[in-house]
Each structure stands twice: as structure tokens, then as C-alpha cells.
Amino acid sequence: xxxxxxxxxxxxxxxxxxxxxxxxxxxxxxxxxxxxxxxxxxxxxxxxxxxxxxxxxxxxxxxxxxxxxxxxxxxxxxxxxxxxxxxxxxxxxxxxxxxxxxxxxxxxxxxxxxxxxxxxxxxxxxxxxxxxxxxxxxxxxxxxxxxxxxxxxxxxxxxxxxxxxxxxxxxxxxxxxxxxxxxxxxxxxxxxxxxxxxxxxxxxxxxxxxxxxxxxxxxxxxxx
Numbered sequence: 001x002x003x004x005x006x007x008x009x010x011x012x013x014x015x016x017x018x019x020x021x022x023x024x025x026x027x028x029x030x031x032x033x034x035x036x037x038x039x040x041x042x043x044x045x046x047x048x049x050x051x052x053x054x055x056x057x058x059x060x061x062x063x064x065x066x067x068x069x070x071x072x073x074x075x076x077x078x079x080x081x082x083x084x085x086x087x088x089x090x091x092x093x094x095x096x097x098x099x100x101x102x103x104x105x106x107x108x109x110x111x112x113x114x115x116x117x118x119x120x121x122x123x124x125x126x127x128x129x130x131x132x133x134x135x136x137x138x139x140x141x142x143x144x145x146x147x148x149x150x151x152x153x154x155x156x157x158x159x160x161x162x163x164x165x166x167x168x169x170x171x172x173x174x175x176x177x178x179x180x181x182x183x184x185x186x187x188x189x190x191x192x193x194x195x196x197x198x199x200x201x202x203x204x205x206x207x208x209x210x211x212x213x214x215x216x217x218x219x220x221x222x223x224x
């Protein structure tokens with residue numbers, strides 16, 4: 001059984017086919033894209049590009065802040081470590097050399113004990129006194145030694161300005177020049193630090209008088 005198709009429907013179908021073959025119209029069931037679609041896509045693409053640039057700029061700014069924060073943390077950690085080391089060093093030095101000021105006040109006492117030993121007569125009346133001074137002197141020196149104090153002798157040694165303080169120069173032919181010939185006060189070290197230099201007398205070569213020049217006038221009484 002056949003259906004009657006109107007003439008106008010057939011004409012419309014023919015026109016549609018011809019338009020499709022020419023590319024002027026979409027096929028059946030397809031909708032023609034709106035004319036403003038390319039412009040809308042361009043605007044959307046530009047907005048996306050701007051958003052990407054903004055995100056990259058914020059990312060760079062954030063990385064710069066993170067880098068600055070990291071560097072500040074590193075500097076703070078280094079400063080803290082240096083402070084800790086300095087505090088530890090100062091504590092050790094205080095424990096090691098804290099008695100230096102007191103020691104300088106005590107050294108004259110031991111100097112006087114040394115003088116007493118030199119000038120005490122070891123006879124019958126002074127024997128007991130001499131023994132007592134020696135014992136006191138040894139106890140004093142042992143106590144200083146337990147705290148890192150050590151005396152050193154300079155006599156007979158070459159003069160060292162880092163350890164000795166020259167009080168006087170004396171002429172001597174027994175030792176080379178610039179040699180310590182006498183020690184007035186002994187020097188003392190506190191661990192590796194000089195507390196008091198040794199007060200010394202230093203030798204020098206005797207001065208040789210020059211012979212009189214030829215033709216010079218002899219003093220009266222020496223003429224032949």
C-alpha cells in the first residue's frame with residue numbers, strides 16, 4: 001500500500017539535497033552552528049591564557065617567598081649554631097681561666113714565701129721556721145698546680161719577649177748576649193695562657209773601648 005506524498009514535501013527534500021551538495025546547508029537532523037561561535041571560542045581562549053599567566057605569576061611570587069623564608073631559616077639556624085658554639089667556648093674558658101684574676105692577687109704571696117726561704121737562716125733558731133715556710137710554700141704550689149697553674153724558670157734561657165720582661169741589662173762574658181742571667185720574679189702559666197711574665201735581667205756584650213788614635217796627645221804624667 002503506497003502513501004501519498006505531497007508535491008511540496010518532495011520539492012523541499014530536493015532543495016535540501018542540492019543545498020547539502022553545494023555545502024550551503026547541513027544534512028537532515030543536523031543543526032547549523034551559530035555564527036558567533038568562533039568569536040566566543042577566542043574570548044574563552046584569551047581568558048584561559050590570562051588566567052594561566054596570572055597563575056604562573058602567583059606561582060613565581062610564592063616560590064620567591066618560599067626561597068626567602070628558606071634562606072632566613074638557614075641564616076637563623078647558622079646564627080643559633082654559632083651562638084651555641086660561642087656560649088660553649090666561653091663557658092669552657094670561664095671554667096678554665098676563671099681563677100686568673102684571683103691568681104694575680106695570690107702570686108705576690110707566693111713571691112714573699114720565696115723571699116722568706118731565701119733569707120731565713122737555717123740555724124738552730126730558724127730551722128723550724130724554715131721548715132714551716134717550706135711546707136706552706138709546697139702546699140700553696142700544689143693547690144695552684146691542681147688548678148692548672150705552673151711556674152716556669154727563665155734563668156739561663158734565651159730572652160723571649162713573649163715570656164720574659166727585661167728589668168735590666170748587665171754586661172757578661174760568661175753567657176751569650178741576650179741571655180737571662182738573673183730572675184727577679186718567676187713567671188706563671190695558667191694552662192696555656194701566660195698569667196705573669198718572668199721579671200729578668202738580660203746579658204749583653206761588654207763594651208770595648210776604642211784605642212786612642214795615632215798622634216793623639218798623651219795625658220800628662222804618661223809622657224816619657
